[in-house]
Amino acid sequence: xxQTLPADTPPAQAPSDEAAxxxxxxxxxxxxxxxxxxxxxxxxxxPIYDAIFNQNAIRHILVRHEQAAVHAAEGYARSTxxxxxxxxxxxxxxxxxxxxxxxxxxxxIPVVCLTGQVPTHLIGNDxxxxxxxxxxxxxxxxxxxxxxxxxxxxxxVHEAFYVARSGRPGPVLIDLPKDILIxxxxxxxxxxxxxxxxxYRPQMDPDAAQIARAVALLKSAKRPVIYTGGGVINxxxxxxxxxxxxxxxxxxxxxxxxxxxxxxxxxxxQFLGMLGMHGTYEANLVMHGCDVMLNVGxxxxxxxxxxxxxxxxxxxxxxxxxxxxxxxxxxxxDVPIVGDAGRALAALMAAxxxxxxxxxxxxxxxxxxxxxxxxxxxxxxxxxxxxxxxxIKPQYAVQRLYDITREMKKETFITTEVGQxxxxxAQYFRFDEPNRWMTSGGLGTMGYGLPAxxxxxxxxxxxxxIDIAGEASILMNIQEMSTLAQxxxxxxxxxxxxxxxxxxxxxxxxxxxxxxxxSYSAALPDFVxxxxxxxxxxxxxxxxxxxxxxxxxxxxxxxxxxxDICVDEKENCFPMIPSGAPHNEMILGPExxxxxxxxxxxxxxxxxxxxx
Amino acid sequence: xxxxxxxxxxxxxxxxxxxEAGILARVTGLFTGRGYNxxxxxxxxxxxxxxxxxxxxxxxxTDMVIEQIKAQxxxxxxxxxxxxxxxxxxxxxxxxxxxxxxxxxxxxEALRLAEAFRARVVDATLESFIFEMTGGxxxxxxxxxxxxxxxxAEVSRTGVAAIARGTATI
Numbered sequence: 001x002x003q004t005l006p007a008d009t010p011p012a013q014a015p016s017d018e019a020a021x022x023x024x025x026x027x028x029x030x031x032x033x034x035x036x037x038x039x040x041x042x043x044x045x046x047p048i049y050d051a052i053f054n055q056n057a058i059r060h061i062l063v064r065h066e067q068a069a070v071h072a073a074e075g076y077a078r079s080t081x082x083x084x085x086x087x088x089x090x091x092x093x094x095x096x097x098x099x100x101x102x103x104x105x106x107x108x109i110p111v112v113c114l115t116g117q118v119p120t121h122l123i124g125n126d127x128x129x130x131x132x133x134x135x136x137x138x139x140x141x142x143x144x145x146x147x148x149x150x151x152x153x154x155x156x157v158h159e160a161f162y163v164a165r166s167g168r169p170g171p172v173l174i175d176l177p178k179d180i181l182i183x184x185x186x187x188x189x190x191x192x193x194x195x196x197x198x199x200y201r202p203q204m205d206p207d208a209a210q211i212a213r214a215v216a217l218l219k220s221a222k223r224p225v226i227y228t229g230g231g232v233i234n235x236x237x238x239x240x241x242x243x244x245x246x247x248x249x250x251x252x253x254x255x256x257x258x259x260x261x262x263x264x265x266x267x268x269x270q271f272l273g274m275l276g277m278h279g280t281y282e283a284n285l286v287m288h289g290c291d292v293m294l295n296v297g298x299x300x301x302x303x304x305x306x307x308x309x310x311x312x313x314x315x316x317x318x319x320x321x322x323x324x325x326x327x328x329x330x331x332x333x334d335v336p337i338v339g340d341a342g343r344a345l346a347a348l349m350a351a352x353x354x355x356x357x358x359x360x361x362x363x364x365x366x367x368x369x370x371x372x373x374x375x376x377x378x379x380x381x382x383x384x385x386x387x388x389x390x391x392i393k394p395q396y397a398v399q400r401l402y403d404i405t406r407e408m409k410k411e412t413f414i415t416t417e418v419g420q421x422x423x424x425x426a427q428y429f430r431f432d433e434p435n436r437w438m439t440s441g442g443l444g445t446m447g448y449g450l451p452a453x454x455x456x457x458x459x460x461x462x463x464x465x466i467d468i469a470g471e472a473s474i475l476m477n478i479q480e481m482s483t484l485a486q487x488x489x490x491x492x493x494x495x496x497x498x499x500x501x502x503x504x505x506x507x508x509x510x511x512x513x514x515x516x517x518x519s520y521s522a523a524l525p526d527f528v529x530x531x532x533x534x535x536x537x538x539x540x541x542x543x544x545x546x547x548x549x550x551x552x553x554x555x556x557x558x559x560x561x562x563x564d565i566c567v568d569e570k571e572n573c574f575p576m577i578p579s580g581a582p583h584n585e586m587i588l589g590p591e592x593x594x595x596x597x598x599x600x601x602x603x604x605x606x607x608x609x610x611x612x
Numbered sequence: 613x614x615x616x617x618x619x620x621x622x623x624x625x626x627x628x629x630x631x632e633a634g635i636l637a638r639v640t641g642l643f644t645g646r647g648y649n650x651x652x653x654x655x656x657x658x659x660x661x662x663x664x665x666x667x668x669x670x671x672x673x674t675d676m677v678i679e680q681i682k683a684q685x686x687x688x689x690x691x692x693x694x695x696x697x698x699x700x701x702x703x704x705x706x707x708x709x710x711x712x713x714x715x716x717x718x719x720x721e722a723l724r725l726a727e728a729f730r731a732r733v734v735d736a737t738l739e740s741f742i743f744e745m746t747g748g749x750x751x752x753x754x755x756x757x758x759x760x761x762x763x764x765a766e767v768s769r770t771g772v773a774a775i776a777r778g779t780a781t782i
Contacts, residue, residue, distance in 0.1 A: 138634065138637060139641050142689070143688075143689040143690075146633065146634070168687075198630070198692075199629075199630055199689065199692045202687075323687060324683045324686065324687065325684045325687055327683070328679060328680070329680055
């Protein structure tokens with residue numbers, strides 16, 4: 001295909017004098033409002049590092065693994081709403097970043113990843129530290145670029161930021177050959193904010209007719225539910241505010257996916273808790289038994305729907321999403337609405353108020369009565385033996401962490417790794433504000449939490465940032481403890497240490513006859529000594545009487561801390577929808593008389609076994 | 613789901629894209645990555661002034677899958693517009709170069725059939741012909757099938773280029 005590049009969007013001012021590519025790059029980043037870059041140097045990016053050395057506007061955070069750089073950028077982005085920026089070198093630098101990029105793609109996090117590349121005349125020659133970065137990352141990013149001329153560099157950077165943050169946010173990669181960084185060219189300023197991109201123009205405003213249809217459906221509902229997801233978080237704090245206003249105006253129950261927690265306050269009586277595979281009993285039953293479902297910014301992920309042909313069989317569904325390819329992908333819906341979650345919620349509110357139809361108050365009251373009955377089951381109940389020396393239940397550890405941080409009124413940000421501890425954090429740490437919860441939902445990347453916490457702490461230097469981790473996950477990016485030490489980031493690593501890869505062990509107990517193949521965390525390091533080796537502080541709680549004290553000390557210390565919380569090894573995460581089961585068939589666990597045996601779920605089949 | 617919803621159908625989709633390096637790889641990567649079928653794919657620059665290229669894809673799937681494919685294509689950054697030509701009257705043509713190596717009776721028969729199908733002879737030796745044929749996929753398939761018994765040696769096909777009838781443009 002033709003190699004020429006398209007005509008530029010006219011710049012806001014005339015281009016100025018020539019400068020080296022690396023200087024142009026930094027100027028473009030600065031013009032995009034970048035304050036922090038997470039990166040790791042290498043041969044191909046030395047010109048950029050030289051330019052960084054000579055300026056003060058942008059701060060560079062040196063990570064210890066390129067994957068961590070991307071996760072840190074993700075944590076930064078999710079906790080601030082800004083675009084996270086990564087700088088890595090060619091070859092292994094870029095390939096190490098791929099996991100982070102796919103993670104950002106799955107969770108729709110705006111990240112711009114700058115990768116070095118060998119000079120243009122060596123591309124395709126198997127040069128030292130060369131990789132086909134654009135080829136490898138094409139399916140791993142929302143979009144990627146290879147800059148072939150220095151004149152295009154500034155324009156591409158501005159466009160990359162636009163693509164990363166517009167429509168459904170996502171990771172954008174810019175591959176920068178070394179000769180482009182050295183060659184001189186004029187600078188092209190960012191296009192004016194109202195300038196329209198030639199081909200990529202996501203629809204932000206919802207269609208008025210669809211909004212009217214949605215409101216008519218909602219007003220006629222007898223058993224409604226509002227199901228929200230990460231799209232509300234991505235649409236900014238205004239969208240969360242609009243959601244709260246709308247839920248309260250309608251009086252409807254509200255539930256949230258893992259990625260949407262915090263958009264609606266957890267402690268509000270209209271909130272049902274998280275839904276899905278480890279969601280609450282009431283949230284899943286409401287979704288199953290509703291007659292009208294309003295989905296705002298969620299994507300009917302398989303963790304939420306359970307078996308698709310048994311998902312919410314009797315309901316009419318309204319789906320608001322900024323990405324039209326998410327609509328009617330898994331679940332056919334009745335009223336599709338493409339648009340930004342915040343604008344759509346505002347439009348719904350206006351249409352709701354303008355429409356004088358009254359809701360069916362008796363039906364709604366009966367629905368809430370039924371919901372309260374389901375809530376009465378108290379599906380998240382667990383029993384913690386409080387005698388001195390008793391083993392700590394992991395749920396209790398998270399609950400105490402939540403209670404104490406709440407009592408201290410500290411602005412707290414939580415990141416997690418992946419597994420049982422992640423589910424317990426989602427269940428027991430009740431988020432009342434958006435952008436406080438950073439977790440790897442779509443890809444489920446172990447090793448996400450510690451670097452993400454780093455990114456959050458950089459963005460919020462005075463806040464309390466806690467990585468709730470498992471002892472298996474924390475080892476995946478443990479080297480970032482060094483970054484915490486270098487930049488004096490007082491991140492708290494709260495390890496729920498159950499000596500197993502908990503979620504894998506739970507599935508092996510349920511589906512594979514208790515054959516715990518390779519899920520035991522053998523040869524664990526002494527985490528207290530490990531913290532010390534990384535110039536942090538290590539704490540340990542071995543029994544319930546030690547827990548509160550360790551939590552308080554962890555929070556009070558102005559340094560990185562690893563708190564090794566030894567918890568019950570065989571505790572399982574409930575409720576649970578086993579894979580292949582419908583979302584109203586949940587296993588509730590020993591507190592409620594059921595237990596995790598093979599076939600405990602009525603619908604366990606080979607098909608279910610084949611699902612992740 | 614109703615039985616019609618589960619039926620596979622063919623769809624001819626045209627995609628107007630920025631003529632930029634990587635767009636073809638991105639589109640084909642989209643299809644292979646998500647397991648969609650590519651029955652035919654053609655691409656060429658169509659408007660150098662505006663730097664547009666056009667990709668024509670023939671794919672197949674259920675109604676829901678075809679809608680997904682269109683939505684996935686539409687959200688690519690370098691895609692301007694897509695058109696599902698199979699939704700309305702359209703023209704779909706492909707071109708084939710067909711080499712037949714034969715002598716005697718078979719050679720004569722091949723030439724006669726080529727006339728009947730309105731294929732042109734673009735190469736001739738005493739032992740072979742190359743026919744150039746333009747038409748719908750079924751017409752090309754029929755002719756090639758006939759040539760199989762008459763010394764068909766090699767086929768080179770372009771894939772389908774398609775355009776909507778009437779005044780509508782992509």
